[in-house]
Amino acid sequence: MTRIRPAIWVLMLSAIALATAAVVIAMAGSGSSVASVGARPAASQSVPTDSASGGASASDSIDSDQASAGFDTRTDATVLPVQDVTMTPVSIAIRSLGVTAEVGNVGIDGLGRVDVPRDVFRTGWYQYSVRPGSPQGSTVIVGHKDGVDQGAGAFFALGEAAIDDIVVVTTANGTKLRYQVVARESFDKNTVPLNELFAATGPHRLTLITCGGPFDATTLGYTDNVVVTAVPVDSASGAS
Amino acid sequence: MTQRNITRAGAVAAAALLPIGLVLAATPAGAADDATVSVLHGIPEGLGADVVDVYANGNLLIDDFTPGSLETATVPAGSYDLGVYADGTTPEDSDPVLSADGVEVPAGINATVTANLDAEGNPALNVFVNDTATIAAGEARLTVRHVAAAPAVDILADGAVLFSNLTNPNQDLASVPAGSYEAAVNLAGTDTTAIGPADVSLEAGANTIVYAWGSAADETLALAVQVIPGLGATPDGVPAGDGSTTGTPVWALGLAAVAALGLVGAGARLSAARR
Numbered sequence: 089m090t091r092i093r094p095a096i097w098v099l100m101l102s103a104i105a106l107a108t109a110a111v112v113i114a115m116a117g118s119g120s121s122v123a124s125v126g127a128r129p130a131a132s133q134s135v136p137t138d139s140a141s142g143g144a145s146a147s148d149s150i151d152s153d154q155a156s157a158g159f160d161t162r163t164d165a166t167v168l169p170v171q172d173v174t175m176t177p178v179s180i181a182i183r184s185l186g187v188t189a190e191v192g193n194v195g196i197d198g199l200g201r202v203d204v205p206r207d208v209f210r211t212g213w214y215q216y217s218v219r220p221g222s223p224q225g226s227t228v229i230v231g232h233k234d235g236v237d238q239g240a241g242a243f244f245a246l247g248e249a250a251i252d253d254i255v256v257v258t259t260a261n262g263t264k265l266r267y268q269v270v271a272r273e274s275f276d277k278n279t280v281p282l283n284e285l286f287a288a289t290g291p292h293r294l295t296l297i298t299c300g301g302p303f304d305a306t307t308l309g310y311t312d313n314v315v316v317t318a319v320p321v322d323s324a325s326g327a328s
Numbered sequence: 329m330t331q332r333n334i335t336r337a338g339a340v341a342a343a344a345l346l347p348i349g350l351v352l353a354a355t356p357a358g359a360a361d362d363a364t365v366s367v368l369h370g371i372p373e374g375l376g377a378d379v380v381d382v383y384a385n386g387n388l389l390i391d392d393f394t395p396g397s398l399e400t401a402t403v404p405a406g407s408y409d410l411g412v413y414a415d416g417t418t419p420e421d422s423d424p425v426l427s428a429d430g431v432e433v434p435a436g437i438n439a440t441v442t443a444n445l446d447a448e449g450n451p452a453l454n455v456f457v458n459d460t461a462t463i464a465a466g467e468a469r470l471t472v473r474h475v476a477a478a479p480a481v482d483i484l485a486d487g488a489v490l491f492s493n494l495t496n497p498n499q500d501l502a503s504v505p506a507g508s509y510e511a512a513v514n515l516a517g518t519d520t521t522a523i524g525p526a527d528v529s530l531e532a533g534a535n536t537i538v539y540a541w542g543s544a545a546d547e548t549l550a551l552a553v554q555v556i557p558g559l560g561a562t563p564d565g566v567p568a569g570d571g572s573t574t575g576t577p578v579w580a581l582g583l584a585a586v587a588a589l590g591l592v593g594a595g596a597r598l599s600a601a602r603r
Contacts, residue, residue, distance in 0.1 A: 095597040102590030109584035159389050161401040164366070166552035169536065171508055171529040196466050200564040216466050216506060216532035216560060233569035243568070282562045288533055289558050299569030310569040 121301045121312060122247040126271030128317040131226065131287035174261035175219040180211060180229060180296075182245075184253045189242035191229055191257070202297075208232040208241030217295075218288055220257045220265045225288040226295045227257075233299045233310065243298035247274070249316045255294060267294045267318035274300055280313045294318040363437045366400040366458075369393045370444035370475050370541035371451055372548040376425065377443070379415040384408045386419050396541075398554055405435035410453065412443055428453040440554060444475035444541050447496040454497045458556055459535055463503060465561045468530035471501040471537040478544035480516035484525075485509040492516065506532035513540050513551070523549050533560020 177191045194212030197203040205212045211231035218225035231243035253269040270293075275281070285295050294317070301312030371377040373395050382390040382399075385408055390399045392415065408431045411424035426443060433439065438458040446452045456473060463469050472483045474494045483491040483500070486509050491500040493516045509530060513523035523540055530536050535556040542548035 093598070093601070095594045095601070098590050099594035099598065102587045102594060105583055105587035106591065109581070109587060159384070159387065159401045159403060161390060161399045164398045164400055164554065166368075166396055166398045166539075166554065168511075168526055168528045168538075168551060168553050169531065169555055170527055196563060197567075200465065202563045202566045204566065204568045214563070230566050230568050241569075277565060280565075282565070286562045287558075288560065297566045297568060299567075309567060313566055313568070 122272070122274035122314050124271075124273040126251050126269070126273075126317070128271045128273070128284070128315075129291040129293055129319060131284040131290040172219065174259065175221050175263065176260045177213045177220050177227070177229065177257050178260050179258045181256045181258075182249070182253060183256075185245040185249060187242060187245060189231065194230070202228075202230050204230050204232055206232075206235075208235040208238045211242050214286070217286060218292070220259055220294065221263070222292050224290060224292050226286060226290070226293050228286055228295045228297065229257075230297045233314075241298075243296065246296060246298045246316055247272070247300045247314045249296075253318075254321070255296070255316075255318045257294065266321040268321050269316055269318045271315075271317040273315045273317075274312045275315065276301075276311060277313055280315070285315060292320060361405050361435050362402050363405050363433045363435060363439070364400060364458075365403050365433060365437075366398055366440040366554060367393070368440055368442045368444070368475075368539060368541075368552060368554070369395050369397045370442050370539060370552065371395060372445070372542050372546065374546075375445075375451070376414070377412070377451070380425070380443075381413045381415060381417075383411045383413060383419055383424075396550065396552055398552065403433060405433055405437075407432055410441065412453075426451050426453055428455075431455060438556065440537070442473070442475045442497075442539065442541075444497070444539075445477035445543055447477060447479070449477040449543060449545065452497070456499055458537065458554075459501060460556060460559055462561050463533050463535070463559045465563055466506055466532055467503045467560075468506040468532055469501060469503055469535040469559070470530055471499055471535055473497075473499040473537065473539045476540045476542050476544065476549055477546075478522060478540070478542075478549060481522060481540065482514045482516050482518075483538075484512040484514060487512075501535075504530060506530055511538070511551075513549075523551055526551065528553070531555065531557065533557065535559060 179190050181188045189209060189211045191211050191213050192205060193215040194203045194205060195215055202214050211229050214228040214230065217228040220227050232241040233244055234240045249269050249272045251269055255267040257265045296316040298314050299310035299312065300314035301310050304311050367382060367390060380393050381388060382393055389401060409429040410427060410431055411419060412426040413422060413424050438460045440456050440458055442454045444452060444454065454475060459469060472491055472494065474481060474496045476496060480493045480495045482489050483494060490502060494500055507530060509528055510525045511528045512521050512525040514521050537554040539552045541552055542550045
C-alpha cells in the first residue's frame, strides 16, 4: 500500500487552509453600502441677513426701506465680533439609534482632513464650521464608525438613521437644540460633496459624518462617507 | 489738526478725491454683472454728517445714514457717481456735501466705500477692494484700514505687532490662525494705545475688516468691523473609520500566510522528489 507522502499531506492541508482563509477574508470585506434617503437643504450662497459673527452683535437684519432706488441694501453690524462659546456643542444624542456621545472641538490633521477623534466613543465638532443654532450654514460633527482596537464607535449606527429621527445637541451653556433628520446619504469618499457639507451658507443644518460601505483592505479604511443631515425642528415642522 | 465742517469741505473733497484703482482680484460669483459694494459712514458726529443720504448715479442708495454704520448693496457693474447729501436734501435740489464721480465698479468685485476723515481731519471718500480669495481651512483673514484723523499706527494682536506704521488712508492684511485675539491700535513705534485693547474673534474662513475711524484730537477714535464670511477652504476629507467589526480578522490573514507557505514548500519538495 502506497504511503501518502508527507509533502502531499502538507499540500492538501495548505490548500484547505488557504481556501478557508480566502472565504473569511472575502466575507469580511463585503460590507454593504448604506442606501441614501431624503434630501439635504441646498447649500447655495444666500444673501446673509446678518453678516456679523459671534453673539455680541446688535445688528438689524431688515433691508433699508427705500423703495425708489432699486438697490437692495442691508444693514450690517459694525461691533467687534466675539466668539459665542456658550453655543459650542458638548454632547449629542439620537435616542432612536441609541447614540449618545460627548462632542469635542476638532480641527485639521496633517493631511488637510478633519481630525476625527481617535477615541471612537467621542465625536468632534469641526470647529471651523458654524456653531449649533447659527442663523445659517452647516454645523459639522464627525465620529469614527469603529476602531480596529476599540470596536464599534459612537456613530456606528448612523447608517441606520431614519427620516424624522430626532437629534439633540447640547451646548456649553446647557441649551438643548433639537434637529430632525431629513437625509441619510452614502458617498464614495472620492466623490463626497465636501463643499456642500461644510458650507457656511445656506439654511442652518446639522451634518453628521462617519464612514461606511465596504472596508477596503488596501487602504485600511471604509470606502464611503455616511452623512446624516438634520434641520432645526422648528423649520422642519414649519415646512410641512 | 484742523477740522472743517463737512458742508464747507464738500467741494474740496469732490475735486480732490480720486478713487483707489479697483483691480478685479475677486473671482466673480453669483450674477455675472453684479458687484457687492459696502459703504461705511466713518465721519464722527458734530461735523455736519450726523444724518445723511447716499446717492449713486442720482438714485438713493442709503437713507438716513449715521456715523459708525455699514450698509451693503448688490449693484450692477459700471461707473458710479457717488454723492453724500445732508438729510432731507436730494440731487435735484442740492449739491452733495461729499462726492466722488466716476467710481469704476467691475463685475464680481467686493468693495467698501468709506466716508471718513483724512489724516488732517478733512472729510473724504475712499474706496477699498475687499479680498475674497479662498482662505486655508482653520485660518482667518484680518484686514485693517486706517481711516481716522490720526497719525500712523501699529496694529497689535495679543501684544505683538502685526502691522506697523499704517497711515490714513491705507490698509494692511494677513492670514492668521482663526480664534480670539486681544487687539490694540498703538501710535506707531510707541507703547501708547490709541484704541483698545479689545477682544475680537477672527472667524475661520472669513475676512474680518477692522476700520480705525474718528478723530484723535476730538477723542472720538473707534473701531468698526465688517465681516465677509464664507471664504474658507473645505477640508480634504473625513477619515472616520479604520474598521474592526467588518475588517479582516488577523487570524484569517495569518492562516492564509501559513497556508501559502505550506503550498509552496510542499510543492517544491514534491517537484524536487520527482527528479
